[in-house]
């Protein structure tokens with residue numbers, strides 16, 4: 414097999430090698446049952462066990478309280494942008510949204526189709542190079558909910574502390590940092606995440622929904638678009654994305670084997686410190702996020718002295734197996750996505766490359 418690349422892609426993104434190997438081994442014959450995990454029925458005892466185990470592992474790892482349900486759905490986080498508003502917003506109601514980047518903007522655009530939106534804070538004027546201060550948010554105590562994007566995958570900012578909206582339920586898009594650190598789930602009415610950053614392959618979205626949120630759900634929604642349907646049928650109203658759910662289950666087992674979220678958080682802090690340390694070593698590299706407290710541990714964005722040097726950096730990095738470092742077109746520069754499955758050694762190789770590149774190109 415060709416040597417694996419160090420994969421800094423933002424999503425779909427790198428997966429733990431032992432997980433890929435387990436998936437490969439079960440691809441043709443799932444645990445000796447004579448069928449692939451892709452071929453078994455979603456009503457079969459084998460899949461029911463996978464499904465239950467994935468739910469339980471997620472609850473265990475995140476410490477999800479008993480009054481929450483875990484759902485697996487299709488459609489990506491982007492479908493949730495609309496579903497949240499369909500279910501929880503009303504024509505005459507209003508929801509608070511914090512606008513911290515591309516994904517927040519998309520969530521806001523969908524919500525506006527269904528009701529009022531109060532943008533309680535935004536850093537759009539600064540092209541999202543920092544986060545709004547929590548103390549400055551203009552929260553509405555009558556809001557139907559508060560929507561927040563915990564980690565801004567494209568701009569490289571991350572909320573390391575969350576607002577306290579009182580009785581207003583907080584709904585969080587955690588697509589790019591779920592399971593990357595310890596979390597108090599009880600602060601949230603709902604958490605959702607597309608799997609393809611930190612949880613597994615594309616094709617399944619995880620939803621963690623507090624029971625009392627169902628009381629806020631609109632009636633008369635199309636069946637598939639109502640959270641009530643998916644809670645009542647335990648994600649089995651229709652065929653769930655069974656293959657991706659199995660892969661998520663395997664990633665969750667891997668996270669548990671790493672020592673759970675406490676250990677994973679420490680690894681993520683260490684990896685981020687290593688990389689930001691190199692960025693801050695002198696003025697050659699420049700972090701794209703202006704407020705250091707808002708820096709993401711998952712998506713590290715940086716600039717070089719010129720765009721030509723950035724192009725050269727990306728091309729030469731690729732030659733030594735460091736893949737996927739091009740920043741999103743709306744920010745430019747470099748982005749290294751260092752999710753849970755990125756080994757420390759991958760970050761060490763990037764840092765070593767950065768040192769060499771600086772020496773070779775520092776006029």
Ligand SMILES: *Cc1c(COP(=O)(O)O)cnc(C)c1O
Nearest residue numbers: 489490491516566586588589607
């Ligand atoms: C990738 C991403 C999305 C979009 O997810 P899809 O599954 O492609 O719909 C939404 N929010 C955040 C924070 C993301 O990183």
